[in-house]
Amino acid sequence: MGTVVSTKRNEIIVAKEVLPMEEVGSGEVNGEIEEETGEESFPALEHGYNFDFFVIGGGSGGLAAAIQAAKYGKKVGLADFVTATPSGTSWGLGGTCVNVGCIPKKLMHQAALIGQVLEDSTHFGWSCSEEALSHDWNRMVEKIKAHIQSLNWGYRVSLQKAEVEYFNALARFEDEHTLHLVDKNEKEVAKITSEIFLIAVGGRPRYLDGVLGGNPGEFCITSDDIFSLAYHPGKVVIIGGSYIALETAGFLCGIGIDVTVMVRSQLLRGFDQQLAEKIGVILEKHGVQMLRNCSPTEITSVEQGNPGKLIVYGVNSETGETMEEPCNTVILAVGRAPSVGGLNLGEIGVEVDPTSGKIVVNDSEQTQVEHVYALGDCAEGRLELTPVAIQAGVLLAKRLFGGGNLRMDYDKIATTVFTPLEYSCVGLSEEEALEKFGGDENIEVYHVTSQPLEFTLPARDKESCYSKLICVKNEEERIVGFHYLGPNAGEICQGFALAIKLNVKKGDLDETVGIHPTCAEQFTTMHVTKRSGDSWVKTGC
Template sequence: MRRRPRSRLLLIAAAVPFIIATGTSTTSTSYDYDVFVIGGGSGGLACAKEAARLGARVGLCDFVRPSPHGTTWGIGGTCVNVGCIPKKLMHRAAQLRQILEDDAPTYGYQLDGLDGFATDGVEHDWPTLVGAVQQHVKSLNFGYRTALSDAGVTYVNARGTLAGGHNVHLAPSSPKQPARTVSARHIVLAVGGRPRVPASLARAAEGGGRVITSDDLFSLKVPPGRTLVIGGGYVALECAGFLASLGFDVTVLLRSVPLRGFDRECAERVLASVEAADPNLAASAISGVARAGLEPQAVPTAVFTPSEYACVGLSEEEARTALGDANLEVYLAEATPLEHAPVDGRSGQRLFVKLLCDKAREERLVGVHVVGEGASEIVPGYALALRLGVTKAQLDSTIGIHPTCGEELTTMRVTRRSGESLAKKGC
């Protein structure tokens, strides 16, 4: 059996960051900057560099208020520091454990502590993982600061607040530096978002307490041990998935529907992969924990759970509402990726693909969904396909690379209405 660390931790999943922009239309040239950006995340950095490329005088300030647990980080925003980057690296660490325990013996590797196909023989060192993740994050922080300098953008490590008119008050991160005010013709707010700790748990989150958010998890110096994850969104399930796969005792507390806003059939498969990693799932309503839905966007989205899920366009539920049952054709496919075939399914890695097509428009693609290893590498290109109005016939005429998971999307024949089996024969 896997060793279960005995410490206890409560993890509250993060919200999705947001970007808001504002500005003025004056033509005065008496300002310190043409454009001043408050916020050094993905949106703020892109805006600042593009404005500078177009010839504007640009300044940018960035400041991270410490979390209740005391965590802070460098420039780059949520994605780089406490979101996509560290999350996917920890997801990769969890995948490696599965490969060592489930796949390696089948491919002839004799590892100490592993007996045939027995699991739980691989020990994992949490501080080493966190150290590697944070080293990479810090290299990205440095790269962003260098990129701003190369673009001619003035960077200030200070907390910026609107000070009326065209002014921004800058409170530096160091108390030894004086505060000051700068002016700009245009002011861009790109401050992002942060997880909110319910008032009932706030005291337990302060000063390194046992209540943390996803802002704290990726730099946590000690192993999290037994962890209760509150929430059923993608951040919660991703964290629960990699923690459980790394051998920690995890319980997920769901208020309602997991992965709300995603395709339900795919969401259930994702949830099954999280359950296979061995966390406990419980349903409850917790006072002070907000219900947050995540609506699909016109851009590809990925969920890095033990079985990855990536999608673009409409969910099947949305497509049925928009098109009606008669005009919606749902193509389905299921297969075992070749690299997992010798393991005979013990790794639990299966590929599931769903294409949603509008029959009234020559089976034009309106939604693409992939669940399985590497899904996030397959789906992004289909965002362009949806924008260009690609049809199922055009996809069928495309030659895929054999043998790959991406090939499955070019050979799909079984529809939901046909009732045929998804079992694949041959390669």
């Protein structure tokens, strides 16, 4: 283990190690503090601290801020440690997105899309019998894990090239300029000081304590576990109506797994509810069983194994009807909580929102302690999106050390839900627009439903794809909400996001010539309003 040789304010000495690529990203990397291979001293800088800038958290935002700050010649350190899940899952440097979020999710989504293409292929003249189609869960997982490990390694190399000092350790404030770095057994590995701190620790999935018949995680896994699950999950019950729940249901069903989703209330809370309900319908059409208005009351284990056999008991909140759902794997997707509990923030005066548990910051990412900043998923009022954290981190470093003055603009940020038919949006939902602009008389909603050309020969998802523009009537129909449900949603929405950011008007799109035949072109020809009551089904080619 690394050993503290000195804990004076003006000097620290710690053990460090660079791991070979094949070890980066394995459970052992973050399950244990790296072994001692040598000692290096960090003398105090002119301001009396060991570092100019120290980042707590090795996810997308923290890495971006650390590397950007180092470009200005600053002495930068970064500490990151992944506490294993109740099921024992751990991972390497890079945070949620790389290890247990965007990257493995998109790859499994792609696996499901490929399965759909194989099914469609016979309608385009290919010989591909349904009996010959099969999917190898373990092969997919191993290939995804290998890709993620290469990304973990890339981050380690990037930190090394930028001369950012990396600590595989948990961080805890002693005072507002001092951090204890400890291992999972609370043994101190190092004690450092810094002029400025950034907290970018992200969040982890919530568990349903006290409801499910055991300790958190005893009968359930989460998105932290599913992407590296070492065995086929069998029949799956997903609890929750979040985007994580619906995306997971979509790709699992798409690779041939029996999936049930148990939803207490809304689907996709915070998103446009018309689109959310359409996604629920599409999932059902694709084979997912949706149990609406249903909450779990207990989970019991019938048989141990990988996977085992479980029964999920629930009750319908509207009818009072009870149900039981046999399954092999239960996935919780009931929200996420910020990972700030062990930082000792109260001791240094950093305010945490009592409801969300997130760190309160101003529009410069600054906490009440002027030299302590926070961004990403652990900061109150911030979108939990990887590109948001990256941009916020880069801009913060530029303001602190590069003479910049540009603050992160959290308005009109695009996002995509990767369900079987993808959903992208930027700007306001219809509900938000009606509330903000004073009701239906001030809002014009254009919409159209269609079937992509590539879906016509296999005759699937007819009239499932949907596009909607929300405009402010007395502002020359400025577009304040863009919504698209269909294939390649993220690719389509990215360009329109720039237009929405620049306050595009409906007339600007009307004057734009579309690319034919594409799904995106319908935004240049959309003419039916909800108010008119006319058919919004697209006709012709």
